[in-house]
Amino acid sequence: MYPEKLIRGLAKKAAMEATPEVDVTYQVLARLRSDYSQATWQDEKPFMWLAGISTAAALSLAALAFIAYYLSSDPLSEISQTIAWVM
Amino acid sequence: MIDLALDSRIWRKSPAEIFAGFCLTFASDNSNCSDLTRAQADDLDDIRNTFDGDENAYKRLIERYQQKIASMMWRFSRNRNTHEELVQDVFVEVYLSLSNYGQKAPFSHWLSRIATRVGYRYWKMQQRKKRFDTVALKDWDQLSVISPENMDPNEAAELIHRLLGLLPPRDRLILTLRYLEECSIEEAAKRTGWSKTMVKVQTWRARGKLKMLIEQRQKEE
Numbered sequence: 001m002y003p004e005k006l007i008r009g010l011a012k013k014a015a016m017e018a019t020p021e022v023d024v025t026y027q028v029l030a031r032l033r034s035d036y037s038q039a040t041w042q043d044e045k046p047f048m049w050l051a052g053i054s055t056a057a058a059l060s061l062a063a064l065a066f067i068a069y070y071l072s073s074d075p076l077s078e079i080s081q082t083i084a085w086v087m
Numbered sequence: 088m089i090d091l092a093l094d095s096r097i098w099r100k101s102p103a104e105i106f107a108g109f110c111l112t113f114a115s116d117n118s119n120c121s122d123l124t125r126a127q128a129d130d131l132d133d134i135r136n137t138f139d140g141d142e143n144a145y146k147r148l149i150e151r152y153q154q155k156i157a158s159m160m161w162r163f164s165r166n167r168n169t170h171e172e173l174v175q176d177v178f179v180e181v182y183l184s185l186s187n188y189g190q191k192a193p194f195s196h197w198l199s200r201i202a203t204r205v206g207y208r209y210w211k212m213q214q215r216k217k218r219f220d221t222v223a224l225k226d227w228d229q230l231s232v233i234s235p236e237n238m239d240p241n242e243a244a245e246l247i248h249r250l251l252g253l254l255p256p257r258d259r260l261i262l263t264l265r266y267l268e269e270c271s272i273e274e275a276a277k278r279t280g281w282s283k284t285m286v287k288v289q290t291w292r293a294r295g296k297l298k299m300l301i302e303q304r305q306k307e308e
Contacts, residue, residue: 003298007247009235011266014244019158022171025149028178029142035179 130194134185149178152195156202162263163206165248173209177202196277203260203278210256253300258293265290 071077130151136144153174160173181201188197235243247267251259264270264278275286 003301004294006233006235006301007250007262007266007297010238010243010247010250011269013235013238013240014247014267015240015269017240017244019154019161020167020170022153022157022174024153024171024175024178025146027171027175028149028182029146031175031179032182 127193131190134188134194137182137185145182148181148194152198153178155195156198159199159202159268160206162248162267163209165245169209173205176209177205180205192277200278200280203264204280207256207260207279210259214256250297250301254293254296257289258296261286261289262293262297 130148133144133148137148156177157170157174160170160177164170164173177198181198184201188194233246238246251262254262260279261275264275268278270278272283272286272290275281275290276283279286281289
């Protein structure tokens with residue numbers, strides 16, 4: 001059979017085929033909602049990095065401030081510590 | 088749900104304005120304006136409500152068109168799971184592109200264009216992965232003596248799907264639209280975004296390639 005005639009014949013017959021029923025409403029809406037939460041998370045990603053870096057910097061500064069305060073509140077502590085180490 | 092960029096110039100119209108606009112746009116093409124445009128006005132009303140954040144409006148649009156889209160996507164994949172995923176992809180893409188719908192054509196036409204794009208993209212992806220079904224040897228033997236009239240519709244659809252699958256996605260698309268979807272040159276041009284001349288040339292080339300492929304394989308057997 002000539003290919004074009006064959007294809008036309010097959011296409012005509014294939015048109016009679018029943019298409020499977022689908023219901024994608026729930027899945028589509030769920031995907032759109034998850035895309036939204038993902039998009040929101042992506043939007044907030046730079047802020048999360050900024051918050052992390054700020055927290056690390058603040059903790060380091062707090063530790064330094066505590067050490068400085070400890071040293072300044074007891075000026076003899078360094079001398080006593082050195083003596084203790086020598087002895 | 089993802090917020091859509093609202094084009095207030097288009098989407099702040101009232102349903103009556105939309106309806107009147109469609110009558111003016113399509114009255115010259117279609118004498119039965121009232122039935123045609125009533126459905127379109129419903130679509131536009133639902134689209135407008137979707138923009139306003141009404142999830143049920145988009146749900147209605149999906150429910151209205153999912154079976155039509157399912158029929159179209161069945162031409163692109165006959166695997167049930169992939170088919171359902173493709174239908175989902177179409178509606179996700181439609182939702183994300185909704186702000187680009189300019190009411191120049193009925194919503195269903197615009198939807199069909201997106202579905203065609205999604206299906207075509209799927210075929211191109213399959214081609215890159217080299218995951219096409221091939222026609223079994225016994226089918227090649229049958230081709231010369233086959234009589235489509237006596238075939239089961241499922242069997243015929245499966246065979247034509249595999250035969251067209253021998254072609255590159257571009258050729259496969261145009262033959263699917265012209266033969267299976269029975270699109271005119273103009274409709275095929277709208278669906279693919281190609282010019283009418285391009286559709287004619289592509290159809291002619293694709294037909295030639297398919298003929299050559301079938302004859303070549305039959306000689307080999």
